[in-house]
Amino acid sequence: MTTTTSLLGDKPVHRIGFGAMQLAGPGVFGPPADPDGARAVLRRAVELGVDHIDTAQFYGPDVVNDLIREALHPYPAGLRLVTKVGAARDDQGGWNLASTPDQLRDQVEANLRALDVERLDLVNLRRMERDHPDGDEPALADQLGALAELRDAGKIDLIGVSSVGVDTVREAIETVGIGQVQNPFSILDRTDAPVLELCREHDIAFVPYFPLGSAFGGGGPQALAADPHVSSVATKHGVSPSQVALAWLLAQYDRLLLIPGTKSITHLEENLAVLDIELDADDLATLEHVEPVVAGH
Numbered sequence: 001m002t003t004t005t006s007l008l009g010d011k012p013v014h015r016i017g018f019g020a021m022q023l024a025g026p027g028v029f030g031p032p033a034d035p036d037g038a039r040a041v042l043r044r045a046v047e048l049g050v051d052h053i054d055t056a057q058f059y060g061p062d063v064v065n066d067l068i069r070e071a072l073h074p075y076p077a078g079l080r081l082v083t084k085v086g087a088a089r090d091d092q093g094g095w096n097l098a099s100t101p102d103q104l105r106d107q108v109e110a111n112l113r114a115l116d117v118e119r120l121d122l123v124n125l126r127r128m129e130r131d132h133p134d135g136d137e138p139a140l141a142d143q144l145g146a147l148a149e150l151r152d153a154g155k156i157d158l159i160g161v162s163s164v165g166v167d168t169v170r171e172a173i174e175t176v177g178i179g180q181v182q183n184p185f186s187i188l189d190r191t192d193a194p195v196l197e198l199c200r201e202h203d204i205a206f207v208p209y210f211p212l213g214s215a216f217g218g219g220g221p222q223a224l225a226a227d228p229h230v231s232s233v234a235t236k237h238g239v240s241p242s243q244v245a246l247a248w249l250l251a252q253y254d255r256l257l258l259i260p261g262t263k264s265i266t267h268l269e270e271n272l273a274v275l276d277i278e279l280d281a282d283d284l285a286t287l288e289h290v291e292p293v294v295a296g297h
């Protein structure tokens, strides 16, 4: 049977959380067209048992964390707020590197203020080593050192790393210890299978972003619906192709935590119902044949 809870560090969390990025305006830039609707999605998520929300101050920027605070503060006991640092937005919504130790410290403080908490449950260092391999990203050791100081000061409970290769994960494990790896991974994009394997070896939570293959670059849910293998398993279980994709992820590793993103309460409810889907060995064998559609990192 699919396990319903897992661990973030040593804290129990429901295996299906919520990724809040989609709650900002188009392109994760500016406010949403329907802020009341966005706050209603967040409230419904918590009502249905979500206790792990993934966010960032650069979603909007300065939009999604405000929506979370407005919708949910004072936060229910046990709600884990996970954020990420390492990027900033320009006036047109472009994504820039902002990951010197000072910039990371400033972003942690901005998240603490906007979410109105004294301590963040986990802060992911969002590296750009794969987006801009020739970029002049600060040394990993300096970045992790800055986050470790904030952890020592009680402002962060756990450190995570995001969008990283196996060498970076290894260095982070060895130097500061990490509570999660957050990388793109889905039935459509299994490029990071070696990173998932490393998490298994070290018993670290793996949190796939773009679990449905992403809203960007053509649309993951549409690609899932178009795949005959996903569709056949969906028909067999009487569920949607997106639900099959999420159930497949849960079957990969018992410390895999989902953070699917949606603006829709209907989709939210569908995503949370995925724990009831039991994929058998035949289903998993069929799903091995899904055609990859890599969304980019």
Ligand SMILES: NC(=O)c1ccc[n+]([C@@H]2O[C@H](COP(=O)([O-])OP(=O)(O)OC[C@H]3O[C@@H](n4cnc5c(N)ncnc54)[C@H](OP(=O)(O)O)[C@@H]3O)[C@@H](O)[C@H]2O)c1
Pocket (backbone or CB within 6 Å): 018, 019, 020, 021, 022, 054, 055, 084, 126, 162, 163, 182, 208, 209, 210, 211, 212, 213, 214, 215, 220, 221, 240, 242, 243, 259, 260, 261, 262, 263, 264, 266, 267, 268, 270, 271
């Ligand atoms: N660390 C990083 O660099 C990084 C990067 C990207 C994302 N993230 C995090 O990962 C989270 C998840 O990624 P994501 O939201 O971009 O991608 P995703 O979960 O793969 O896909 C989201 C898309 O799927 C649709 N969707 C959601 N549930 C659905 C369902 N049941 N049926 C059909 N369509 C459904 C959403 O549209 P509707 O709104 O219409 O439902 C949206 O278009 C983000 O929210 C964010 O917190 C982290």
